[in-house]
Each structure stands twice: as structure tokens, then as C-alpha cells.
Amino acid sequence: MDSKGWNTWGEGVSFGLDNGMAIIPYALLKNYRKLNLSGSETLLLIHLLSFRQVEGIEFPSLEELQAVTGRSIPVIAGELQKLMKDGFISIDGDNDELRDMHYERYNFSGLYGKLGSYLATQAKTAEQEGTQGNGSKSSVSRVTDNRFGGSPPNGGTGKGLSDPEEASRSLFSIFEKEFGRPLSPMECETISGWLDQDRYPEELILLALKESVFAGKLHFRYIDRILLEWSRNRVKNAQDVKAYSQKFRGGGK
Structure with missing residues (x-):
């Protein structure tokens, strides 16, 4: 890249940083489904936090909110009402007597309270089971080893991908591990869309991620194309991926 290109890239980064950064609780991204939040509701919470910060x-x-989410006002209003009804957010009022x-x-105290309660329960459970200090971490490591170790998914058996509870808990952390950085809100929205809108199984999303890793094309657009191709060909699990791959390659081993 020439110096002009680097200057343009640097100016873009500088402009983006000057526009500010929002701090999002990682526990929310990792555990939102355990709190019975949908991907769109979680993204709405992220936008509310970002507007404030x-x-x-x-x-x-x-x-x-419509401008940043692209969703209709009635849908947004309905989700806000649900978040308030479920105790994730509330509305405080204040008066400026001079004006x-x-x-x-x-x-957001309700949201933080629910996150704190959930994490405390998880820690207590781990301690009672004698796994404190390596429970949740080893769970993520084990899932990552099973899913991304060994041979590519084309020749794999899908072993280690059959536990949806474990997959849901570690999905975001696995993506962050493979990308080597925290996910952006837009990338989190993409993953949530695969789960909640496209209804892709978590197993399939992780197989597509694994495909992109082995292909050396680790970016969300490539993963999305894989998922779309599989969806068009009715590929729904590890066995389907293996069969589709063998058929595509002319019935190899």
C-alpha cells in the first residue's frame, strides 16, 4: 500500500475514533440468550447504551432508534415495552425547574442486576461442582478444541458440536478467539441475525466459521456466503455438510 493509501486508512481510523467508542458489557454479548433476550432486543440495548455514552x-x-436500527417504529416500541416489562430497563424522570x-x-440497573445475578449463580454452581477456576474457561477451550482442532469439516464427523447449550454459551467467544479481537456491534448483530432471523443452527454457523479458517478467508462476508449456499442446498448439520462436500467434489472419500 502506498503512502497515500496509508494516510487515507489512517484518516479513516482517526475519524472513527473521534466519533467515540461505547463500552458494552461482554457478559451481555456472551449470555443474552440465557437471559431470554433475542438478538434484536440485545442490539437495541447496545444502541441505548451507545447513545448515552x-x-x-x-x-x-x-x-x-429507527435511524440506527433500520427497523419500524412499532417494532422498536414493542421491544422497548418488553424490555421494561421484563425488568431490563426502566425510565427515570427529572424536572428542570429553572427551564x-x-x-x-x-x-439500566435492571439489566446490570440480572447480569450480575446470572454470573453469581454460575460462579456458585461452578464452585459447588468443584470446577471453580477452570469451569467456564475449560468449557470454551474444550468446545474450541473439538470444533477447530483436527481435520477440516469436509472430512470431519461434527463431534463436539451436538451440545446446543454449550454452543450458545461460547459462540461469541469462539468468534473472538478465531478473529483475535473483540467483535464489533455490527458483527454481533450479524451473528444474532444468523441465529434469530435466518434460524441457522449454531452448529452450522461454527462449521461455516471453521470452513473460513481453513480457507484462509476469515471475514464475515465469506462466512455468510457459505451459510447462504448451504441453506439453498438444504444443508442443516455436520452430516449434511460432509455429504454436500463429497457430492460437490465428485463423491470423494
Whole structure:
């Protein structure tokens, strides 16, 4: 890349950083499904947190939320009501007597309380089972070893991919491990869309990730193309992947 290209890239990074960064609880990304949150509800929470942290907007309008999510106002309003009903967020009011104005802001104490309670329960369970210190970590390592160790999925058996509970718990962490960095909110939204909108099995998503690793094309667009191709050919699990691959290659071993 020439110096002009590097300057352009650097200016782009600088512009992006100048626009601010939001701090999102990793526990939310990792455990949102355990809290019975959908991917779209989680993304909405992320946007609410981002509005507060980056733009200083504590009570974004439905129109502002529509602009960043691309979803209809009735759908957003329904999800906000559900989040409030389930105790993840609440609305605090305040009055500015000098300006004679009423302010409202979202309160996230419910979300943090639920996350803290869930994590405390998990830690207590691990301690009772005598696995404190290596329980959740070894679980992720074991899943990663089973899924990304050994031969490529084309010749694999899919062993270690049959536990949806374990897969759900470690899906985001496996992606971050393979990419070697934290996932962006957009990448988290992509994974959530595969799960909640496209209804791809977690097993299939991880097989597609494994395919991209072995192909040396580790980016979300390539993984999405793999999933779309499999979907069009009714590939739904590890056995289907193996059969499809053998058929595509002319009935190899």
C-alpha cells in the first residue's frame, strides 16, 4: 500500500475514533440468550447504551432508534415495552425547574442486576461442582478444541458440536478467539441475525466459521456466503455438510 493509501486508512481510523467508542458489557454479548433476550432486543440495548455514552442522549427518540436500527417504529416500541416489562430497563424522570422542563432517561440497573445475578449463580454452581477456576474457561477451550482442532469439516464427523447449550454459551467467544479481537456491534448483530432471523443452527454457523479458517478467508462476508449456499442446498448439520462436500467434489472419500 502506498503512502497515500496509508494516510487515507489512517484518516479513516482517526475519524472513527473521534466519533467515540461505547463500552458494552461482554457478559451481555456472551449470555443474552440465557437471559431470554433475542438478538434484536440485545442490539437495541447496545444502541441505548451507545447513545448515552457517545452522544450524551439518555432518552433517544423512536425516530433516532429507527435511524440506527433500520427497523419500524412499532417494532422498536414493542421491544422497548418488553424490555421494561421484563425488568431490563426502566425510565427515570427529572424536572428542570429553572427551564420548566421535564427530562426522561433510561435506567439500566435492571439489566446490570440480572447480569450480575446470572454470573453469581454460575460462579456458585461452578464452585459447588468443584470446577471453580477452570469451569467456564475449560468449557470454551474444550468446545474450541473439538470444533477447530483436527481435520477440516469436509472430512470431519461434527463431534463436539451436538451440545446446543454449550454452543450458545461460547459462540461469541469462539468468534473472538478465531478473529483475535473483540467483535464489533455490527458483527454481533450479524451473528444474532444468523441465529434469530435466518434460524441457522449454531452448529452450522461454527462449521461455516471453521470452513473460513481453513480457507484462509476469515471475514464475515465469506462466512455468510457459505451459510447462504448451504441453506439453498438444504444443508442443516455436520452430516449434511460432509455429504454436500463429497457430492460437490465428485463423491470423494
